[in-house]
Amino acid sequence: MQWSQLSGTIPAPLFLFLAGVSIALVADKMREKGFSPNQIARRTILRGAEILGLGLLFRVQEYLLGIPWAPWTDLLRVDILNTIGISIMLMGVVGRLTRSRAANIAVALAAAAGIAFATPFLYTTWRPRWLPWYLESYINGVHIYDSPRPWLFPIFPWAGFAFAGLALGYLLFSEWGKKNLLQIAVSCGFGGVGLFYLSNWLDARSLQLYPDYDYWHTSPNFFLARVAIILVIVFASYVWCRWGLGQVGFSPMIQMGQTSLLVYWVHIEFVYGRFSILTKNGESIPMATLGFLIITGAMVLLSIARTRWTDHRAEILSWFKRNRGSVAEG
Numbered sequence: 001m002q003w004s005q006l007s008g009t010i011p012a013p014l015f016l017f018l019a020g021v022s023i024a025l026v027a028d029k030m031r032e033k034g035f036s037p038n039q040i041a042r043r044t045i046l047r048g049a050e051i052l053g054l055g056l057l058f059r060v061q062e063y064l065l066g067i068p069w070a071p072w073t074d075l076l077r078v079d080i081l082n083t084i085g086i087s088i089m090l091m092g093v094v095g096r097l098t099r100s101r102a103a104n105i106a107v108a109l110a111a112a113a114g115i116a117f118a119t120p121f122l123y124t125t126w127r128p129r130w131l132p133w134y135l136e137s138y139i140n141g142v143h144i145y146d147s148p149r150p151w152l153f154p155i156f157p158w159a160g161f162a163f164a165g166l167a168l169g170y171l172l173f174s175e176w177g178k179k180n181l182l183q184i185a186v187s188c189g190f191g192g193v194g195l196f197y198l199s200n201w202l203d204a205r206s207l208q209l210y211p212d213y214d215y216w217h218t219s220p221n222f223f224l225a226r227v228a229i230i231l232v233i234v235f236a237s238y239v240w241c242r243w244g245l246g247q248v249g250f251s252p253m254i255q256m257g258q259t260s261l262l263v264y265w266v267h268i269e270f271v272y273g274r275f276s277i278l279t280k281n282g283e284s285i286p287m288a289t290l291g292f293l294i295i296t297g298a299m300v301l302l303s304i305a306r307t308r309w310t311d312h313r314a315e316i317l318s319w320f321k322r323n324r325g326s327v328a329e330g
Contacts, residue, residue, distance in 0.1 A: 006225065012080055013226045014233065015264075016158055017165035019084050020108075023091050024169025037096055044092030051261075052085025058265065065274050073144050076134040081264075083153040086138070087162035090155075094163075101174050108167035115160035116223040120210040122156050123148045123218050150217045157223050164227050168234070181238070189235030196228035252300045259303040267299055 023044060030040045058081055063070050094111055098104050122128070123140045127148075137143045141152030148154070168188075171177045177184060203221040215222050256263050269275045278291040 006229070010226060010229055010233075012153065012158070013161040014230055015080065016084060016087060016161040017168075017227075017230050019088060020091065020162040020165025020167075021169035021172070023088055023095075023162075024166050024173055027095060028173040037099070041092045041096035044095065045089045048085045048088030048090075048092060050085070051088060052082055054261070055079055055081030055083075055085055058268075062268075062273065065269070076137070077143060078137045078141060078152050078154055080153045080158075082138070083155060083158045084162070086155060087159040090159060091162060091166050094166075101170055104170045105167045108163045108170065112160040112163035112167065112227075113220075115155070115163065116157050116220040119157040119160075119220070119223070120212065120214070120218040123214075124210070124212045148217075157218065157220075160223060161227065161230075164230075168231075185235050185238035188231040188238075192228040192231030192235065194228075195231065196225055199225040199228060252296070255307070256299055256303045259306045262306055263299045263303055266302060267295060270295055270298075 026047075027040050027044065030043065035043075059075050059077060059079060063072070063075050066074065090111075091108075094107055095104065098107050118126075119140075127142075128136050128139055131139070133142060133144055137152065138154055139156060140148040141150070141154040142148045143152060172181070172184060199221045202224075203215060203219070210219075213219060270277055272280075277294065278287060283291065
């Protein structure tokens with residue numbers, strides 16, 4: 001297995017996984033404030049719909065920036081924001097179906113496993129060909145082509161990572177979880193390593209359940225391997241925040257996490273879009289590393305500017321008004 005290939009597939013699953021954790025956190029906070037299950041579900045579903053709407057607006061932006069060579073079908077391409085929005089809506093529905101914390105966790109895990117196991121079939125023998133391509137694309141990423149595309153983000157398998165994060169979030173924010181964070185973090189670390197080797201072992205078996213086994217795109221074993229790596233990242237993050245440099249006053253990761261949607265929206269154009277700062281598919285490792293450092297630094301500065309604006313908006317607007325008045329009088 002190529003570690004470089006595997007590590008390159010982690011950012012999108014991690015993004016979805018954290019979306020699931022955040023939904024569990026929001027639901028827990030609302031529950032503490034006395035919101036009813038219906039209100040929590042409604043708020044969650046509306047938040048998902050809002051992100052889906054932003055995803056559709058993002059596609060419009062990408063299309064306009066790509067004129068004249070961008071085809072109109074790019075407006076209906078399934079991107080990561082679309083899937084995050086739909087995943088949050090689905091998590092709102094699933095969260096309403098159960099009442100106890102244990103049931104929440106069990107149903108979230110079942111949803112993640114069900115999505116992973118169904119993915120190979122929905123890409124091959126169970127393909128919903130009767131749907132229009134722009135709807136089928138949300139199931140398997142077929143888009144306008146004759147077969148599903150690996151570079152899109154359909155519900156299967158991507159929403160499974162959100163449900164895996166939801167399950168961990170429910171555990172973390174339970175009464176027991178809040179008192180046993182170290183135990184959960186260590187379990188994530190060792191459990192992640194164990195699941196990763198289990199994934200490799202299952203992949204090496206000659207007996208396969210699926211008619212067309214594609215490890216890198218649809219296999220549940222690949223899904224399991226990425227969940228395992230994310231669990232190890234959870235453990236490493238806990239160690240970093242409790243005993244490492246996370247104790248330092250400023251954290252670039254926490255800062256960007258506070259404005260993650262803005263950072264995602266802007267960085268796409270400079271990494272993949274028309275305003276890319278480096279030539280695509282034509283850079284050496286040192287130049288690619290330099291580009292990574294530049295874009296990371298720029299996104300940290302953008303995030304700081306956004307949070308400073310939010311925290312001091314009234315003061316900034318007042319300053320501009322005073323100076324505009326001074327200029328007008330002069």
